[in-house]
Amino acid sequence: MNSSSPASKLYRGRFAPSPTGPLHFGSLVAAVGSYLQARSSNGEWLLRIEDLDPPREQKGAAEHIIKTLDSYGFEWDGAVSYQSQRHELYQNALEQLIDNGHCFSCRCSRKKIHQHTEELGLNPHIYPGICRDNAVTDLTTDAIRVKVLNQHIHFDDLLQREQRVGLVDEVGDFILKRADGLYAYQLAVTVDDAEQKISEVVRGIDLLSSTPHQYYLQELLSYPHPNYFHLPVVNNQQGEKLSKQTYAKAIEVDDASKNLVQALLFLGQAPEAALAGATVQEIWCWALENWRTGAIPPHSRTMIESANGQ
Numbered sequence: 001m002n003s004s005s006p007a008s009k010l011y012r013g014r015f016a017p018s019p020t021g022p023l024h025f026g027s028l029v030a031a032v033g034s035y036l037q038a039r040s041s042n043g044e045w046l047l048r049i050e051d052l053d054p055p056r057e058q059k060g061a062a063e064h065i066i067k068t069l070d071s072y073g074f075e076w077d078g079a080v081s082y083q084s085q086r087h088e089l090y091q092n093a094l095e096q097l098i099d100n101g102h103c104f105s106c107r108c109s110r111k112k113i114h115q116h117t118e119e120l121g122l123n124p125h126i127y128p129g130i131c132r133d134n135a136v137t138d139l140t141t142d143a144i145r146v147k148v149l150n151q152h153i154h155f156d157d158l159l160q161r162e163q164r165v166g167l168v169d170e171v172g173d174f175i176l177k178r179a180d181g182l183y184a185y186q187l188a189v190t191v192d193d194a195e196q197k198i199s200e201v202v203r204g205i206d207l208l209s210s211t212p213h214q215y216y217l218q219e220l221l222s223y224p225h226p227n228y229f230h231l232p233v234v235n236n237q238q239g240e241k242l243s244k245q246t247y248a249k250a251i252e253v254d255d256a257s258k259n260l261v262q263a264l265l266f267l268g269q270a271p272e273a274a275l276a277g278a279t280v281q282e283i284w285c286w287a288l289e290n291w292r293t294g295a296i297p298p299h300s301r302t303m304i305e306s307a308n309g310q
């Protein structure tokens with residue numbers, strides 16, 4: 001598939017945290033990268049809270065994230081958007097996909113999929129097509145999956161370079177709406193990025209493997225493709241991505257200047273020594289003037305490796 005250019009010339013980026021916990025250093029790096037990329041392009045930067053999955057959310061996390069971003073000097077355009085208030089958009093897109101024959105109802109449990117792939121020696125991460133010939137019958141109790149076509153998704157990531165992914169072998173028919181009624185991340189993020197006219201998606205490399213899903217949905221829904229720019233993520237000493245699951249610490253409001261400098265360092269920006277005692281505003285001024293995407297190392301690593309120039 002070929003990429004088409006974003007619909008509008010205006011650069012518009014976004015930061016889209018899930019409120020599963022407070023902001024940690026790993027999410028700060030993604031926020032800093034997307035913010036500098038947007039502002040250095042004279043573009044807009046939106047803040048979208050991805051509160052799509054209430055059981056995974058932590059009470060008060062969204063407010064905490066917003067407050068922390070504010071105290072770190074981030075300025076977003078317009079009001080903060082919340083996925084929990086955008087269900088109608090996701091439902092409309094889902095109905096369009098169903099009406100165009102791209103979906104099927106699926107009643108497979110995880111266990112059933114696991115047994116089936118194991119018996120047949122198939123990749124356990126790819127849906128093995130058990131329900132593929134089903135029509136969409138019940139929108140309230142069944143999961144809805146999209147059928148992938150036998151083709152490749154091909155795009156140039158601005159940092160990770162050329163990507164080519166086979167939909168059948170590497171993605172498989174994926175879920176758009178879960179049996180518990182929740183919309184899947186892949187559908188919601190695709191709809192939001194298009195509806196909010198995001199021209200460039202800057203986020204962590206852990207989401208690179210989700211991009212073919214989103215790219216494919218953009219094709220099916222006739223949405224333009226944004227550019228993609230996947231940043232390295234920060235690992236802990238065990239080589240795992242900093243996240244709530246790996247018990248990453250929340251970043252403190254009092255450490256804003258120090259953490260911003262560390263984030264710039266992680267992104268290869270070589271902040272001047274004088275920034276050590278600088279205010280948040282002075283750090284942003286320097287960062288905007290000196291933002292160089294060519295200096296960002298593409299690979300994920302720990303903060304210590306990054307400080308040692310690895």
Ligand code: GLU
Pocket residue numbers: 015016017018050189202203207
């Ligand atoms: N909500 C996702 C997260 O916090 C990010 C989604 C995205 O940037 O596409 O990991």
